Amino acid sequence: MNKRSLLWALLALLASAQENNGVPVSGPFKPGFGGTPESQQVMEAAGRHPNAxxxxxxxxxxxNEEENWTWRINITELNVPNSIYDxxxxxxxxxxxxxFANVQWxxxxxxxxxxxxxxxxxLAERNATVMFGSIIYSLPANVTDSYSDDDKGDCxxxxxxxCARSVAEDDPVYWQDYCEGTLNVNIDGIRGGVSTSFDSQWDTKFTADDTLFFHTTDTYTASGEEEPPSPFEQAESAxxxxxxxxxxxSETQVGPNDPTALCRIVRKSMDSPEQEETPPSAAVSLPQSMMPVWVIVILAAALALV
Structure with a gap:
């Protein structure tokens, strides 16, 4: 096994270890801190009424026919009950x-x-398997200033x-080779991997109403404008x-095998046009002792092909 394949395999193993009931997860807490399907449903339902x-x-x-896909990012600010039983x-x-902020794709x-x-x-119609990789990366404002929604997800x-090609195809451990001034700005931060795959034999139904990926932030308290950005604001600008x-x-059905990488920032800064804001629809609880420090680099993920 060559160096690149070995690194992909290691990151794939890391990714599988972070799955929760089949849903890829990153961040300090899994969706549903009580560890039950019911608690995950509360989180998922809250994400359907996002603040951004x-x-x-x-x-x-x-x-040879063009078709449309749609990717949606929801960010919801949720209150933390004092008791996990609530x-x-x-x-x-x-x-x-x-x-805390809950990010859902x-x-x-x-x-x-x-x-x-x-x-x-x-996938059954196309005799295909699809593999997903998920990255959320916090960057300084002087880097994200060049981002534009008009690029329609093109990285x-x-x-x-x-850099975009290395993210999609190459080993993310060596992004600094091609991503000078962008993704390598925080290359010394903590990195993890989150990926998942689907085929027609997968034992769990997955619809467009389901969540492809969860990310949760550390807990925080409401802050004034003079304070540093909250984890929610960091999630918006990530x-x-x-x-x-x-x-x-199947050899008779042909589609592009090259990996696709899409980039999106929900809101570059607080000066950007306002997003639709909806009060959180549910409260999620977690033990008060579980408060790890928020890190600037949320994660860097790998997509493994087997």
Whole structure:
């Protein structure tokens, strides 16, 4: 096994260790701090009423025909109940004033609103496996200033052609080779990997209403404008990168095998146009002792092909 393959394999193992009920997870806490499906459902439902959101529709080609996919990022600020047993309860006591931010990704694919509502149906039709990698990376404002929503998710105008290609195809441990001044700004931060894959035989249904990826921040208290950005504000200005790649088992159905990397920032700064803001719909609880320090680099992920 060559160096690159070995690193991909190691990062894939790290990714699998961070899955929660089949959903890739990053951050200090998994969705559902009580460790039950019910607590995860509370988190997932809250993410459907975000305080900030961003959606991008992008084109991919299959059998020489262009088709549209949509990636949505939801960021929700949630209150932390004083007791873990009050998870999702309207009478929960929030007197300690703690909050945390919950980031969720969703994905829509061709036909996801009709016959292909389960991604396994699409993959069965195409005899394909799809593999996803997830990256959330916090960068300083002087780097993100060059980002534009007008790029429609294309990473190249922001990161540069070589950097975008290395993120999609190469080993992220060596981003500094091609990402001078962008992703390598915080290269000394803590890195982890989150990835997942689907095929037609996967034992769990996955629809466009489900969550592709969760990220949670550390807890924090409300701060004034003079304070440093809160974890919620950092999540808003972080660079989200979705990497995915299809592997086709049929020689008669042809699609691009090159991995796709998409970049999105929900809000570059507090001076950006306001996003739709909705009060959080649920409260999520966690033990008060579980408060690790927020790190600037949230994670760097790998997409492993087997």
């Amino acid at each position: 959101t961003s959606t991008v529709t992008f084109a991919r080609t299959f059998n 998870l999702g309860m309207p009478e929960a006591d929030f007197s300690e004033g703690l909050k 969703q994905l829509q694919w061709p036909g996801s609103e009709s016959g292909n509502s389960d991604i396994r149906s699409l 190249a105008p922001f990161l540069g052609e070589d 660079l989200n990168i979705l990497i995915f790649r299809f592997r086709y088992d």
